Amino acid sequence: MNDPNELKRPVADFISKKAVTLSEALTIDQAVGFLRATRPASEFDIVYFYVIDHEGRLTGVLPSRKLLLSDGQTLLRDVMTRNVVTIRQDETLFDALELFAMYRLLAIPVVDKDNVFQGILDVGLYTDEVFDLAQQTQLNEVFQLIGMRLEVSKHGSPFKGFKVRMPWLLANIAGGLICAALGSLFSATLEHVVMLALFVPLVLALAESVSMQSMTLAIESVGSKMPYTRQLLREVATALLLGTTSGLIVGVMSVFWGGSVFAPLVIGGSIFATMLMAATLGRLIPKFIYMLKLNPRVASGPLTLAMVDILTLTTYFSLGTILLMPS
Numbered sequence: 001m002n003d004p005n006e007l008k009r010p011v012a013d014f015i016s017k018k019a020v021t022l023s024e025a026l027t028i029d030q031a032v033g034f035l036r037a038t039r040p041a042s043e044f045d046i047v048y049f050y051v052i053d054h055e056g057r058l059t060g061v062l063p064s065r066k067l068l069l070s071d072g073q074t075l076l077r078d079v080m081t082r083n084v085v086t087i088r089q090d091e092t093l094f095d096a097l098e099l100f101a102m103y104r105l106l107a108i109p110v111v112d113k114d115n116v117f118q119g120i121l122d123v124g125l126y127t128d129e130v131f132d133l134a135q136q137t138q139l140n141e142v143f144q145l146i147g148m149r150l151e152v153s154k155h156g157s158p159f160k161g162f163k164v165r166m167p168w169l170l171a172n173i174a175g176g177l178i179c180a181a182l183g184s185l186f187s188a189t190l191e192h193v194v195m196l197a198l199f200v201p202l203v204l205a206l207a208e209s210v211s212m213q214s215m216t217l218a219i220e221s222v223g224s225k226m227p228y229t230r231q232l233l234r235e236v237a238t239a240l241l242l243g244t245t246s247g248l249i250v251g252v253m254s255v256f257w258g259g260s261v262f263a264p265l266v267i268g269g270s271i272f273a274t275m276l277m278a279a280t281l282g283r284l285i286p287k288f289i290y291m292l293k294l295n296p297r298v299a300s301g302p303l304t305l306a307m308v309d310i311l312t313l314t315t316y317f318s319l320g321t322i323l324l325m326p327s
Contacts, residue, residue, distance in 0.1 A: 011096050012089040015110050015119035021050045022076055024059050029072035031062075050109055050117055051080045058109055058117040060084060086111050089118050096121050102290065168302040175306025179313050186317035193324045195259045199250070199267050200316070206246055206271055207278040207312040208305060210239060214282025215300050232283050239279030247272035262323045270319050274312040281307055 020040045022031050031049075040046065049062040060080030070079045086109050087096055099108055100123055107120045183190070190197045214235055221231060251268025285304045286296040 008092050008094065010090055011087055011093060011110055011121055012118070014093065014121060015089065016107075016122050017119050018122070019050055019107075019109070019117075019120045020046055021052050021117060022062065024051045024053055024075070024077040024080065026076050027072065028067060028070045028074050028076070028079070031067060031076060032072075047106065050120075051076050052117050056117055057115045058084065058086065058111050061109070084109060086115075087121065088113065102296075168299045171302040171306045175309050178306075178310050182310070182313045182317060186321060189317060189321045189325055193259065193263065193320060195254070195257050195263050196266070196316070196320045196324070198257065199254065200313075202250060203267070203270055203274065203316050204309060204312055206250075207274040207308050210242060210275045211278035211282040211304050211308045212301070214239070214279040215286055215304050218283045218286040219296050219300065228287065232280075235279055235283045236276070239276045242279070243272040243275035246275060260324050266316075266320045266323050270312075270316040273319075274308075274315050277311050277315070278308045281311075 020035070022034065026034065046064055049064065049067065050058060051060045051062055053059050059077065060082045061084050062076055062080045066079050085099060085103050085105060087099060089110050089112055096108060099105065106123050109120050110118045112118055217235070218231075247268035247270075250271055251264040254264045254267045257263075282304055285307070286300045289296040289299050289303075
């Protein structure tokens with residue numbers, strides 16, 4: 001896999017037939033009976049069964065554990081996992097590498113333009129090393145190797161690295177210019193309540209920090225089996241605690257700077273609201289970038305920071321104008 005041109009070949013050239021398909025119309029008992037009658041080849045480990053409809057289209061995957069533990073009269077379509085990461089047969093090995101590195105999968109089902117199941121791509125295709133799937137450490141090393149090869153291919157020269165990274169850095173430039181415009185728009189507020197200007201760096205720093213923490217967790221949990229909605233709700237709950245604690249601490253400390261009695265409320269309330277927004281964005285933006293099949297490790301940071309900075313200053317200045325400026 002050291003030849004860059006190899007990564008441009010379609011995955012159709014590397015499809016493995018070492019996969020077992022089952023009809024979604026079968027019950028658990030019928031599926032077990034079918035497997036006993038057909039006796040799939042035993043030279044490979046079966047972790048997932050690929051569930052198809054009557055036209056051969058992939059509709060889900062069924063872990064072998066579910067097949068063994070589910071009630072015998074249950075239909076496969078009722079217990080299978082429907083949200084399946086797939087790759088089309090006309091996509092390239094480079095695309096497959098990104099999916100392997102992103103989702104840490106052992107195999108990816110291959111489909112055609114009509115979602116008809118064609119076979120699988122095995123992670124062993126991309127490594128020369130022999131590794132034991134039971135050894136999680138060795139498996140992690142395999143995924144790190146895939147990610148390294150992917151990045152080498154992307155950033156093989158300074159110009160390639162520039163092309164990949166510069167468009168996203170433009171988001172930072174745009175965000176900075178918009179923030180400067182916001183400062184001008186609310187200049188009267190800042191001149192009237194100088195105390196607000198003093199706390200701008202701290203309000204921004206807290207929002208940016210929590211957004212980066214949330215974004216990092218979002219990227220690392222891509223391969224997690226926990227439902228995305230649950231991950232998002234857990235992050236929001238954590239952000240509520242972080243925002244409340246940080247807002248109270250800074251709000252109380254700001255009392256010692258004097259000024260309007262509403263100033264601590266503006267500062268503390270803004271910190272609470274912006275940390276909540278920042279944590280939510282930190283979770284949502286990587287997910288959105290994954291859906292676009294872009295690299296979240298390169299794109300998420302600039303986009304998240306730009307949006308967080310704009311929303312933070314807008315919230316902070318607006319709240320300050322409403323509560324602190326004379327009517």
